[in-house]
Amino acid sequence: LGGSTHASVLQGHSYTFEGAQPGLIVQALQKCGCMNPIIYFDELDKISETSQGQEIQNLLCHITDDSQNSEYQDKFLSNININLQNVTLVFSFNDVDKINPILKDRLKIIHTKGFSVEDKIKIGQNFLIPEICKNIGYENLEFSHDLINYIINQYTLKEDGVRNLKKKIEDIVSLCNLRNNIQDADLFKKLSGIDYNLFTDGINKNLIDLILKTKKQDDLISHLYM
Known part of the structure; x- marks a missing residue:
């Protein structure tokens, strides 16, 4: 509605x-x-x-x-x-x-609690990540229990649902997909602001921080011109 x-x-x-x-x-x-x-x-x-x-x-x-x-x-x-x-x-x-x-x-109002961190991790692993990877067209990208927990605690802890968690995962998967489709390291760094070779060992906490903090800065800059 x-x-x-x-x-x-x-x-x-x-x-x-x-x-x-x-x-x-x-x-x-x-x-x-x-x-x-x-x-x-x-x-x-x-x-x-x-x-x-x-x-x-x-x-x-x-x-x-x-x-x-x-x-x-x-x-x-x-x-x-x-x-x-x-x-x-x-x-x-x-x-x-x-x-x-x-x-x-006329309504019977039922108050519900937000998801626990463990609930969010299961939702992320079982639903959000498979859906996002399918929509973006990027396969074989794995997020461990520990990495999803890290994203939640560092970036989305205050929300009761998983909307922001989904957005953060989308940002990460989108950039991984971009890196996978661009073979020119200099061009990739120019577009993303992140070193091409940092993706070689897969997703880790340092890479997550780089992606999400760079994305946040880009969003702030774009808002200045709206």
Whole structure:
């Protein structure tokens, strides 16, 4: 829901509009092939604060109201009632104060703790690193338990999730991939600011520091010109 600006994303457009289609709620029902799925809405607190964003909040109030959600209507499926009473709706958010008071009153709020360091290491090894390497197209790059632990403790310890950890790993893998595809040592150093031969022995703590600190400096410089 983060950044959503209009209820039509969830409720669809009238079939008279060019390119019209059902909203995401009906699409979720179609995809699941049943009337009792679990539908997950992320970033509830990041809905646009405009009048259009308020329409989204009002729609969510409607579908969480047991006295009304048996007759939910998607604009694309004109005048067809859809029973949502057996649908389990799950919302996630960070700031409860930004939730519509009526909607908040209808939610059972469950507070969750952030990941432990060991949880983050397992997520990194089992999910983040394989996904990042696949997306970048770089294979056979190994991060030991100790190296992931080092990245977490030195660069991302304050976060409860793994968003920054993923970003740091992406920075490391991207530069390793660049080094793997550039055979000219001088050109590589000019582009990255890091010595070509430091990658010979694989990933280590010193190399991680060089990559991430150089990346941080580059980001600071780029912001000066924005």
